[in-house]
Amino acid sequence: MRTIAEINEKISSKRAVVLTAEELKTRVEEVGVTQVAKEVDVITTGTFEPMESSGAIINLGHTDPPIKIRRCWLDGVPVYSGFGAVDLYLGASSAVEVMEGEEVRERGGGHVIEDLIAGKPVHVRAQGQVTDCYPRATFETTITRDTINQFYLFNPRNLYQNFIVGVNGGDRPLFTYLGPLQPRLSNAVYSNPGAISPLFNDPDLQLIGIGTRIFLGGGIGYVAWEGTQHFPLQKRLPNRTPIGPAATLALIGDAKQMDARWVRGCYFKNYGPSLMLGVGVPLPVLSEEVVAKCAVSDKDLVAPIVDFSIPRRVRPTFGLVSYAQLKTGRIIIEGKTVRVAPVVSILFSRQVAQELKQWIQAGTFTLTEPVAQISMERSFLPQDRWTEF
Known part of the structure; x- marks a missing residue:
C-alpha cells in the first residue's frame, strides 16, 4: 500500500x-x-x-598531564574503564560503593545517568595506570553533560x-x-x-x-542489534x-x-x-x-x-x-x-x-528503513553444564 x-x-x-x-x-x-x-x-x-541492562558510554576528554584511567567512580558509583584512556561505561545497575559499616545507599548508575541528563554536576574520582604517555596517577573533578565529549546510552537489552x-x-x-x-x-x-x-x-x-x-529517553535513538537473551x-x-x-x-542514542x-x-x-x-x-x-x-x-x-x-x-x-x-x-x-x-x-x-x-x-x-533484519531464529543457551549451588 x-x-x-x-x-x-x-x-x-x-x-x-x-x-x-x-x-x-x-x-x-x-x-x-x-x-x-x-x-x-x-x-x-x-x-x-x-x-x-542499560548504561552510558562517556568520554571525559584528556587531562593535562594525561591519565590512563583504570579505576573510576562517578558520585561513588564504580564505572568500567577497561578500554580507552578516558572512555568509561556506566552501568545502570552498578551500585554506590559503601565502606564497611556504612548504610547501603539506595543509589546507582541509573541515578547518575538521570542526573547527567538533567544537567546536574557529577563528581569524578579516577585512578590511573602510570605509563610514559600517561604519566598522571590520579584525577578528581566535577563534570556535567556539557563538559564531556560523548555521553550516549548504549543498552545491551531493552524492550522485552x-x-x-x-x-x-x-x-x-x-x-x-x-x-x-x-x-x-x-x-x-x-x-x-x-x-x-x-x-x-x-x-x-x-x-x-x-x-x-526510535524515541529513546526523550531523544532520538536507534535499534543497534538484537538484545542480549x-x-x-x-x-x-x-x-x-x-x-x-x-x-x-539493543538500543543506542545521544543522552545529551x-x-x-x-x-x-x-x-x-x-x-x-x-x-x-x-x-x-x-x-x-x-x-x-x-x-x-x-x-x-x-x-x-x-x-x-x-x-x-x-x-x-x-x-x-x-x-x-x-x-x-x-x-x-x-x-x-x-x-x-x-x-x-x-x-x-x-x-x-x-x-x-x-x-x-x-x-x-x-x-x-521521520522513519528509517532497517539496514538489516533482527534474527527470528536465535536459540537460548543457558549455563547448565557445570552448575554448582
Whole structure:
C-alpha cells in the first residue's frame, strides 16, 4: 500500500495520519482493518519500564598531564574503564560503593545517568595506570553533560517482547528485580504495558530492525542489534505473540539530547539500582497485515505466572494469565484471589506513544528503513553444564 519513502514525504509536509497503538485498536473496532489501513500512515507504541541492562558510554576528554584511567567512580558509583584512556561505561545497575559499616545507599548508575541528563554536576574520582604517555596517577573533578565529549546510552537489552508475572509461594518475603514479593501468594507483579508495548505490535519483527529510528529517553535513538537473551523461538499463540520472554533489542542514542522525565534512576529494596526508561517505536502502515497485527488487544496477550520461591533458573509456573486480567488488579491462582500491580508505568507508556505521535505530526521525526533484519531464529543457551549451588 505504501513505502516508507512515501510516508516520510507525508511526514515532511505534515500530512501524515498518525495514531497511537491504543487509538488504532479503538479505530479498528469501529471501522475494521481494511478501512484503517487506508486511513493511517504510522502507528506509535511506547513503554516506560525498568531496563537494568542499560548504561552510558562517556568520554571525559584528556587531562593535562594525561591519565590512563583504570579505576573510576562517578558520585561513588564504580564505572568500567577497561578500554580507552578516558572512555568509561556506566552501568545502570552498578551500585554506590559503601565502606564497611556504612548504610547501603539506595543509589546507582541509573541515578547518575538521570542526573547527567538533567544537567546536574557529577563528581569524578579516577585512578590511573602510570605509563610514559600517561604519566598522571590520579584525577578528581566535577563534570556535567556539557563538559564531556560523548555521553550516549548504549543498552545491551531493552524492550522485552514479553515478560513474566512474579509471585512468591514460599514462607518469607522475597526481594526481586520486580520488587518485593510477599509470601504465600500475597501479591503479584508484572513488567510490560501489554497491547501498547512496541514488540507486541510487530511480533515477528517485520518492521523493526537494525537502524530503526526510535524515541529513546526523550531523544532520538536507534535499534543497534538484537538484545542480549534475545529468544524469538519462544512458544507463540496463533496471533504470533509469545507466551513469555522472547525477542529483545539493543538500543543506542545521544543522552545529551534526552530528557530526565523519561530516564529515571530507581532502586529495588534489597535488590539494587536500575533505570526506568521511556522507549517509543513507530510502525509504518505498509499493508493491511500491519494493522491486523497491531489490532491485538490485552485479552489476546498472555504472560506466565512464575514462582520466585524456587531458587532455580527454571521455576514452576501457575499457568498463563492475560494482560486484560492483570490490568484489573486481581488474578486467580489456584482458587485464591491475588492482588497484582505493574512495575511498568502504564500512564507514562501511553505518554511516550503520544509524544512520539506529536513529533511525527510536527514533521520533526521521520522513519528509517532497517539496514538489516533482527534474527527470528536465535536459540537460548543457558549455563547448565557445570552448575554448582
